[in-house]
Amino acid sequence: MTNIDYQNSFILIIICLFSTFFVLFVYFFKKPKNVSNLPPSPPSLPFIGHLHLLFSDSIHKSFQKISSKYGPFLHLRIFNIPIVLVSCASLAYEIFKDHDVNISSRGAAAMDECIMFGSYSFLKAPYGDYWKFIKKLMATNMLGPQALERSRGVRTVELERFHRNLFDKAMKKQSVDVGEEALILVNSILGTMSMGKCFSEKNNVVKISEFVVEISTLGQKIFLAQMLGKPLGKLLISLLKKKTVDVSCKFDELLERIMVKYEEKVDEHQGTETMEAMLAAYRGENAEYKITRNHIKALLAELFLGAGDTSSSTTQWAMAELINNPKSLKRLREEIDSVVGETRLIQETDLPKLPYLQAVIKESLRLHPPGVLLPRELEQGCKIEGLNIPKGTTLVINAYAMMRDPDSWKDPDEFKPERFLGKEEEKRENVLKFLSFGAGRRGCPGSNLGYIMVELAIGVMVQFFDWDIEGEKVNMEEDSRRIFLAMAHPLKFTPLPRIRNPLPL
Numbered sequence: 001m002t003n004i005d006y007q008n009s010f011i012l013i014i015i016c017l018f019s020t021f022f023v024l025f026v027y028f029f030k031k032p033k034n035v036s037n038l039p040p041s042p043p044s045l046p047f048i049g050h051l052h053l054l055f056s057d058s059i060h061k062s063f064q065k066i067s068s069k070y071g072p073f074l075h076l077r078i079f080n081i082p083i084v085l086v087s088c089a090s091l092a093y094e095i096f097k098d099h100d101v102n103i104s105s106r107g108a109a110a111m112d113e114c115i116m117f118g119s120y121s122f123l124k125a126p127y128g129d130y131w132k133f134i135k136k137l138m139a140t141n142m143l144g145p146q147a148l149e150r151s152r153g154v155r156t157v158e159l160e161r162f163h164r165n166l167f168d169k170a171m172k173k174q175s176v177d178v179g180e181e182a183l184i185l186v187n188s189i190l191g192t193m194s195m196g197k198c199f200s201e202k203n204n205v206v207k208i209s210e211f212v213v214e215i216s217t218l219g220q221k222i223f224l225a226q227m228l229g230k231p232l233g234k235l236l237i238s239l240l241k242k243k244t245v246d247v248s249c250k251f252d253e254l255l256e257r258i259m260v261k262y263e264e265k266v267d268e269h270q271g272t273e274t275m276e277a278m279l280a281a282y283r284g285e286n287a288e289y290k291i292t293r294n295h296i297k298a299l300l301a302e303l304f305l306g307a308g309d310t311s312s313s314t315t316q317w318a319m320a321e322l323i324n325n326p327k328s329l330k331r332l333r334e335e336i337d338s339v340v341g342e343t344r345l346i347q348e349t350d351l352p353k354l355p356y357l358q359a360v361i362k363e364s365l366r367l368h369p370p371g372v373l374l375p376r377e378l379e380q381g382c383k384i385e386g387l388n389i390p391k392g393t394t395l396v397i398n399a400y401a402m403m404r405d406p407d408s409w410k411d412p413d414e415f416k417p418e419r420f421l422g423k424e425e426e427k428r429e430n431v432l433k434f435l436s437f438g439a440g441r442r443g444c445p446g447s448n449l450g451y452i453m454v455e456l457a458i459g460v461m462v463q464f465f466d467w468d469i470e471g472e473k474v475n476m477e478e479d480s481r482r483i484f485l486a487m488a489h490p491l492k493f494t495p496l497p498r499i500r501n502p503l504p505l
């Protein structure tokens, strides 16, 4: 009897081993269909493909190294996941021109039941009816030029608060963490623009800013895990699930509380068209598309992440570049002094008259784009440059590498805002090579608001304060743990008041 059990167990083990090898073989060694005439591929290793080339540095820099060695249009394989890597601006331009609809999805969401990284996600929504509905809703009610004009008052109030807070710290000789202050400014603006006065309790903005930092770190891990495909990526994501669900639920609870408060006080009219439009779609009132409460919370959470983290890190990088480039700082200050003067705070209507300020922000975004990589998924197989790209391939556009490409930009690693002030033709050329807000249908719909918030924040810091830093230069090392490019060492200064405070304290 014991002998038979022994024999059965042995057979079972053999079957298990055989099945495991079979599954691994199918996953990792199956040949992709339509493999002929692919873009060139660097030498790969059996089983892992090009994985070993990806983690020599942060992922965007590893990709940059690969493309500078093997070329700007490559076919890579991570285990069995096919990736096409594009690192040259002219090719990216052609791809967006000829294949935009085909590359207008970002692949499947990582998790099901979360408001973050789950199936309610707008960022991960396939190019279809839901995406079109929300894109239009945001343009009409929040991000389009007319909507931005209607919400200008919100930003003026928050900018004054930002200035007052810096001034207060300057008087007390306290150090300021630029990234933290900028995140609070940007999240206060976004929260009030989307949820009205219900949002403006100080605690809400602090909590949301903490969530944004946590989610940004988790997001980067999930992004890397998804690049590994099944089953390894899935396994890594399952290890991250508990933490993600935890943060996501806390974020969900906070947003739910604010929404309930909003709905209870709706008679006081909070004046936020975005929330009104989303609630109408949720309640089904003449809705073009019916959405759930989870869709609303996921969109809000993603706006805080996609808009807050990007705009605040851009503010931090731009300030750091100005400190490291005193000539640019001097020129910017002269421009602001001559246009705005010393008796009032910079305001939105000043921005079109401040071309150097605009150039400073663009140059900073060129060197430090928060979204270093633009990953898309090919809906259908297609031909690019006469080469076959199979359906389902992940297309990775390396915006970071393109904007530091010596073939496209003179002195690509140097901070030279003047390059954005050249002749019209040069400016037009720059637009085609500038991918900090992505491109095509899935390009950033919030670029105008992003520019306004960052330009105002930098404007106030340069107009009113001198900045005392420890050491001669700011350390520009990158933090590769966050989903958006952040500074490894938070930028901390003690502000010194430069001109009299024009606002009551």
Ligand code: HEM
Binding pocket: 122, 123, 124, 143, 190, 303, 306, 307, 308, 310, 311, 314, 365, 369, 370, 371, 374, 375, 435, 436, 437, 438, 439, 440, 441, 442, 443, 444, 445, 446, 447, 449, 450, 451, 454
């Ligand atoms: C300096 C600030 C900002 C930067 C650098 C930035 C950058 C980006 C980038 C690179 C993308 C991906 C584009 C692509 O895949 O081609 C993106 C998408 C997006 N951004 Fe921004 N962004 C900024 C500010 C904002 C703001 C202020 C908002 C809204 C309040 C916003 C909302 C979004 C949304 C909703 C998407 C997803 C679009 C879609 O999937 O269709 N962003 N952003």
